Amino acid sequence: MTTRKLLLLPGDGIGPEAMAEVEKLVTLLNAERAAGFETERGLVGGAAYDASGDPISDADMNRAMAADAVLFGAVGGPKWDSVPYEKRPEAGLLRLRKDMSLFANLRPAICYPALAEASSLKRELVDGLDILIVRELTGGVYFGAPKEVVDLGNGQKRGIDTQIYDTYEIERIAKVAFELARTRRGRVTSMEKRNVMKSGVLWNQVVTETHKGYSDVTLDHMLADAGGMQLVRAPKQFDVIVTDNLFGDMLSDIAAMLTGSLGMLPSASLGAPDETSGQRRAMYEPVHGSAPDIAGRGIANPIAMIASFAMMLRYSFAMVDEADKLEAAIAEVLESGTRTGDIMAPGCREVGTSEMGDAVLDAFRRKLAA
């Protein structure tokens, strides 16, 4: 029987609450589909810092490297506001991305018809929305050196971050965007700020050059500030958006609100496929954070985490039928009016995290059996 090794890193705040709902799906797929998932648990973020003094231990890092897929909850929170910068919870997430070379972060923003009213935009602007943000995840200002605060000795300090992109980094993320566009509506919009940033000039040139191998895909360029504006003015004009690490972070939080809530947006962080086996390192992580304002109350929306698990089925294990059915189960539950507080609407039934997880689980079980 196939075995598939999963490393679960629930993290902090609502991370463990959302992860518990995914564990129910793992159990169901092992029973109903002989999926062979073997789960291990590790610590990341503040939870790891409290246990070991590091936001991820070397042992858990090695487990992540050896796993077939990693499922990540969320990290951070006010409890760790004063830990040293290098040890802050978010550093654990950044190390996972960097050391696993997860350069391609896929952030689909889909507005389920039932949730069009939960968006902060008018229904007609978001109803049927289906866009994919392809965010570069291991380069740019997140990792460029120098990155430091320097004491200038005159009572002034200088904070420095460095944006760096090399040709190969831009080329490989552009290829991911073009290839995914081929499976969708065939349009890529690249966003940078070539009017201000040298890395933006290079980004624009390399994406344009890479596009020559994809003449069946349409490519547009937008300045990232104007792109942000277009994303809330007329989001349905986009198919795939490809952008750098920092712009991708901001644009995906904006896109989340088009779908109704940050609690809805999943993501897949992928490495390059191995040349012989075709296997790629991968981590699946909701776009949202640890939500300290609602953590511990059992009211967080687990759908971003569950939909991240669906992306895992699709991208790491080619379990396309199961992924389709899980996404359909989410849509059905939303359609039935079952809602967590963040997406609550008049006439709907408000439930907590585990009831939402159970509702999706039940709908998924029925679809698997059909």
Ligand code: NAD
């Ligand atoms: P956040 O995403 O945690 O929360 C922003 C708002 O969205 C909050 O009001 C929160 O209640 C709400 N929200 C988020 N997820 C939700 C869900 N599943 N269901 C219902 N409501 C939800 O962002 P923040 O408050 O800016 O950051 C809190 C901490 O999380 C910080 O330490 C930050 O660094 C960290 N963070 C971690 C990740 C990650 O682990 N991937 C991502 C973003 C932020």
Ligand code: IPM
């Ligand atoms: C995200 C988060 C992370 C990022 C933080 C927590 C490091 O905001 O995944 O969107 O900035 O990439």
Ligand code: MN
């Ligand atoms: Mn973010």
